[in-house]
Amino acid sequence: MSVALDLFSIVAIVAGAFFFFAGSVGLLRFPDSLTRLHALSKADNLGLGLIVLGLLPRVESLLGALKLLAIWALVLLSGAASAQLIGRALRRRGGDE
Amino acid sequence: MSVLQALDIGLALLVLAVAVWTIAAAEIFGAVVAYVAYGLLLSIVWVRLFAPDVALTEAAIGSGVTGILLVTSGARLNSAGKASAAAPPRLSLRLSAAALAIVAAAALAGVILTLPDPGPTLAPEARRELAATGLGNPVTAVLIAYRSFDTMLEKIVLLLAVVGVWSVAPDRFWGGAPAPLGRANPQGALVLLEQTLVPLGILVGVHTFWVGADEPGGAFQGGAILAAMWMIVMIARVSEPPSVNSRWLRLALIAGPGVFLVAGVAGLGMAGNFFAYPDGFAKPIILFIEAFMLLTIAATLPVLVAGPPRRSPKP
């Protein structure tokens, strides 16, 4: 059972790390700010979400698991709001940067 | 070389690279952004030094609140003229400054490499008396019990800083309120964030304070998180910075050091020594003091960021 759980953790964490990688590549390579913003929000939501998912089988207490989920929820919330804020700021400036 | 060592070296190089960028950035805004990134990286370094208490303080105050202080004041400076247009300093000045900096860094590095082994420590003393305080977190015990006098004076330093910031106000504004932190029409996303994040943040702040007795956390970290939440409320313009002669604000600013001082003097009567806590009651007293410190820190940091009064007092 623990081998299966470890395997699950590994798959989820590798997938999460991939999304962080993809987010960074997008941030560096995409041509304009709005597409970069798009790449960033994927890394925020999916990357951290998959890492949290992968770490869930390894926590010992219920509180620990709840904290992990709360961290993800907070990042989702603030990621969504700040993407909106940054997007608006870009549009105010003409979005041509 | 193990994976962990490689991670440490990578982290160290990153911290240095971002610090160089903080100094070398062409614009002030880029420098502040780099400084915030630097604070984030530094808090990971603190975790690697087994100092989660410090990591939390660094993340909240060193990076978060200092970041907003500099962004806000940078914007206020910029709005009057381009502050970034400075002539580069003379080469001779730069060279001699670089030489001085290298000498200072090398001297410090030399000291670090020749530190005695094993290092001197007060950890056994801290461990010995920990049970008497009823606490589980030795850092909190040092802050509120062993070196309580220091911590109280540190609260007074905060108070002095508030007095200093307020006293640079022009006379005609005295008694008024600081300039608002946010812009006139807050965006919907900001208001939504304020409505959802702030209640959660207050919960986390109080939790951080409460677990601080036994785990990493405490009044400093919890207070800094609460302060950040209050600043989000002010940026979203849901509430405005209070005027400097508001009574409740002044009470909140002096509550921490005041209660601390009263508890210290009471120790003289109850336990026979200044700042001594009576046997068996140490933990409740410590938590009581910490609760007021939490309030004071949560009130002081936003007041410092908001700055001196900028509006005439209401008649």
Next chain:
Amino acid sequence: MNEFLLLAAGFIILTVAAGLFRVLRGPGDADRMMAVQLLGTGGIASLLLIASATTVSGVDDVALGLALLAAFASVAFVNGDATDDGQAQEGNGK
């Protein structure tokens, strides 16, 4: 397993730090903010991984604090950016 977690943490830190190159290059302030936000999220992820692999207690609370303050930084930046928007019209020629 611990080695793997640390490797993943190191990988994430390095990739998001590569994203910090955007702080250097810009071109806009928004791009700089994005890089810092990515660093914040990546920092949280690698803190969680390091916490799971080593024995430092209380790291999850640090991550929780960082998660709260991640939004704080962007809010501050957008706000500071917006405050000087009025003069940015003619002054911000980049």
Next chain:
Amino acid sequence: MSAATLAGLVGSALVGLGLYGLIVDPQPLRKILAFNLIGSGVFLVFGIVARRGAAAGFPFDPVPQAMVITGIVVAFAASALAVALILRLHEETGQVLLDAEPPAERPNEQEAGK
């Protein structure tokens, strides 16, 4: 080399960097940033003293750590005071640089001092 020694060396390099920035950069806000870099370098040096004092079942010596925590808060208070002074100076004189040279030599300055 242990993680602690490495962090200490980073700390000393940060002190050097901050010192350079503090002297060279004429913009007051940048000076505050540089000063904070020096401060965090010193805190890191304290941090390794704490880490090396690991004893009695603690992985660190709590005394230097507690001092660093109060230090971070005091450093912030000092920065806030410095910022308030700079903004007031700017308001009074229109000057945005802390420099010995008279501001009239620079065209940008006159613009700023409206």
